[in-house]
Amino acid sequence: MKIQIPRGTVDIMPGESEKWQYVEHVAQEIFKRARYSEIRTPIFEHTELFQKGVGDTTDIVTKEMYTFNDRKERSMTLRPEGTASVARAYVEHKLFGQVNQPAKLFYCGPMFRYERPQKGRQRQFVQIGAEAIGVQDPAVDAEMMALALSIYQELGLKEIKLVINSLGDKTSRLAHREALIAHFKPSIHEFCSDCQTRLEKNPLRILDCKVDHAHPLIATAPSIIDFLTDESLDYYTQVKRHLDVIEVPYVEDATMVRGLDYYNHTTFEIMSESKGFGAITTLCGGGRYNGLVEELGGPASPGVGFAMSIERLLAALAAEEITLPIANHLDVFVVGVGEAVSPITLKLTLAARKAGFTAERDYLSKKVKGQFKTADRENARFVVVVGEEELAEGLIVIKDMTTGTQEKIAMSDYIATLQKKQHEGETN
Ligand code: ATP
Ligand code: MG
Numbered sequence: 131m132k133i134q135i136p137r138g139t140v141d142i143m144p145g146e147s148e149k150w151q152y153v154e155h156v157a158q159e160i161f162k163r164a165r166y167s168e169i170r171t172p173i174f175e176h177t178e179l180f181q182k183g184v185g186d187t188t189d190i191v192t193k194e195m196y197t198f199n200d201r202k203e204r205s206m207t208l209r210p211e212g213t214a215s216v217a218r219a220y221v222e223h224k225l226f227g228q229v230n231q232p233a234k235l236f237y238c239g240p241m242f243r244y245e246r247p248q249k250g251r252q253r254q255f256v257q258i259g260a261e262a263i264g265v266q267d268p269a270v271d272a273e274m275m276a277l278a279l280s281i282y283q284e285l286g287l288k289e290i291k292l293v294i295n296s297l298g299d300k301t302s303r304l305a306h307r308e309a310l311i312a313h314f315k316p317s318i319h320e321f322c323s324d325c326q327t328r329l330e331k332n333p334l335r336i337l338d339c340k341v342d343h344a345h346p347l348i349a350t351a352p353s354i355i356d357f358l359t360d361e362s363l364d365y366y367t368q369v370k371r372h373l374d375v376i377e378v379p380y381v382e383d384a385t386m387v388r389g390l391d392y393y394n395h396t397t398f399e400i401m402s403e404s405k406g407f408g409a410i411t412t413l414c415g416g417g418r419y420n421g422l423v424e425e426l427g428g429p430a431s432p433g434v435g436f437a438m439s440i441e442r443l444l445a446a447l448a449a450e451e452i453t454l455p456i457a458n459h460l461d462v463f464v465v466g467v468g469e470a471v472s473p474i475t476l477k478l479t480l481a482a483r484k485a486g487f488t489a490e491r492d493y494l495s496k497k498v499k500g501q502f503k504t505a506d507r508e509n510a511r512f513v514v515v516v517g518e519e520e521l522a523e524g525l526i527v528i529k530d531m532t533t534g535t536q537e538k539i540a541m542s543d544y545i546a547t548l549q550k551k552q553h554e555g556e557t558n
Contacts (some may be wrong), residue, residue, distance in 0.1 A: 131187070131340050136253070137253065138251075138253025138254065139253055144251065146188050148456045148458065149444060149454055149456065153258075153444070153454075154258070154440070154457050155474060156281065156284055156285060157342060160280055161174040161236045161260065161277075161427070164234070165234055166236045166260055167186045167234065167235060167236070167258070168236055168238070169219060169235045169236070169237050170213035170237065171209075171216065172215070173208060174207060174208050174209065175204040175206070175214070175215055175218070176204070176205070176207075177195070177197050177206060177207040178205075178216070179218055180195060180209070182426060182516060183218070183392065183425065184210065184211060184213075184214055184282060184392070184424060185304065185392060186331075186333075187328065187332040188329045188335070190210045190211065190243060193244065194244045194245055195207050195210055195243070195244065196210075196243075196244060207235060209241055210243045211257070212239070212241065212243055212261075212437060213261060213392075213419065213422070213433075214422070214426075216235055217261070217419075217428075217433065218516045219343055219422060220233060220261075220363075220431070220433075221423060221427055222255075222372065223529070225263070226263075226428060226429055226431050228263060231265050232262040232263050232265040233261075233262070233263050233264050234260070234261075234262050235260065235261050235262075236258070236260040236261075237259050237260075238256065238257070238258045238481065239256060240254050240256050240257075241254070242254050248410075249408045249409075250445055251410060255440075256385060256439060256441065257437045258281070258437070258438055258439075258440060259273065259437065259438070260277060260278070260435055260436060261433055261435035262274060263432070263488060264331070264431050264432070265432060266418070266420060268365060268369040268371070270374060270434055271369045271395070271434050272369055272372035272373050272378070274416060274435065276293060276378050278414050278438065279378065282400065282443070283412065283442075284453065285418070285443070285454070286447070286452045287446055287452065289403040289449075290402055290403065291379075291380050291400070291401055292378065292380040292381070292396070292398060292399075292403065293382070293399045293401060294373075294380045294381075294383070294385075294386075294398045294465070295383055295384055296355070296363075296368070296369075296396070296397070297334075297387075297388075297393055297394050297395060297417075298359060298362035298363075299359060299361065299396055300367075301362075301417060302357050302358045302359050302362045302555055304524065305395065306352065308350040310336070310337075310352060311329060311330070311333050313352055313519045314333060314336060314347060316437055316557065317347060320345065320347075321339070321342050321345065322342055324339065325397045329384035330462075333516045335387070336351075337351060337526075337557035338388075348385075349385075354422075355383070362395065362443055364397055366396070368371050369396055372544055373443060374455040376377060378400075388415055388417055390421045394418055394419045394421065395418040395420065396417050396434065397415075397416070399412050399414065399416075400414040400438070402446045404449035405449075406448070406450070408411040408443070412442075413442050413446055415435065415437060416434070416435055416437065416439035417436075418434040419433050419435070419437075420432040420433065459511065460488050460505075460508045460511065461487035461511050462479070462488070462490070462510065462512050462513075462514060462548065463487040463489070463501075463510035463513060463514070464478045464479045464491045464494070464516065465491075465493070465498060465501040465513055465515045465516065466501070467498055467516065467517035468517070471521060474516050474521060475491045475516050476491065478526070478541075479491045482514075484543045485549070486496065487552075490508065490510075498515075505531070510531055511530075511531060512530060512531060512551065513531060513542070514528050515527040515529065523541065525538050525540060525541065526538070526539060526544060527539075528544075528548070530551060530555075532555070
């Protein structure tokens, strides 16, 4: 029987993987300029980390985790998201003790969620994310949103929008919670069984329900904005003032409830507005999580962050018909005349690579004509020809494929000649 790839996973094949590298590189450069450093945490963690750090009532923890016992019967989970691990590491490595706060961290790597696979939803997907932990300041929230947006913008996306909301502080959420319970309780039997459990545990989640999203009581539910304390409202206003001044457009959506339990104050999503995009339009989600570090045993350290999947980012690029400027040029193809020169063609290929050129040769013992065909197909800039007779005199031929001119040179001048020609090509 042929073994197939697990459902909800993909092979990222040549032709596609270059896009991934490109996107990851652009993101890394953006983070570098914003003084974010990469953190690489394990792919699996103690299950408890996510129960505590993502929340017992979330979809992620209740139904989407890949959890297994290791050989010593310890419960482990493949990470479904990155923030909990980053916060754990922040505590574990005492980053709160550093002079410079917030600690600015980014990550990029696979996440695992047992979901029903569809376009934009996989069981293994790659998230790029950032966290700024240690400071509560509206400037940090605004910078975080601008940072996430800039990744999309630098890749050329235009049809995106930023949606923001505030979930307020503990007092605001508690008051809102009571109002939600009062609102839903009389008709809770009309909702799915998940929502019935959510009512007492975490009624906010009802607003996020994928089954009952069309129930009329969802649209008329009390809005969190009406329950914000003066302090929370002031913080939200400050965040918006920062966004206004840095000219980041946004729309407000008081019904936007993010999937994770630990959010407070600012929450945001970036959505694709492109017509070609599928049903799932959220590209990126983020927000503030002031209680998380404390929840994980560290000192109270407010944080804010975002996560986006590369899958949805690439889908958005495709929907806007943006092609990434991925370089795939071949500088040098080394043609060998006769099999006897094979070691020398290999030597010249390696020497070109060592000098920084992309270089290739034939491995199929093709005739000279066939080798030239390959060089042509691969769009080689230069073809180097090694023949037995020339070789006896220490000579090789370099052909410039753009001009068609060729030159016999001493093998000892090989790299210098390539460099000179490459340089001439650039300045012409
Ligand atoms: P959704 O409502 O689409 O399930 P979520 O609230 O679960 O999203 P987050 O946990 O906030 O999403 O993750 C942040 C981002 O990660 C999402 O905006 C999306 O780009 C991406 N993402 C989440 N789940 C998946 C998945 N299963 N496959 C691909 N990308 C995903
Ligand atoms: Mg989800």
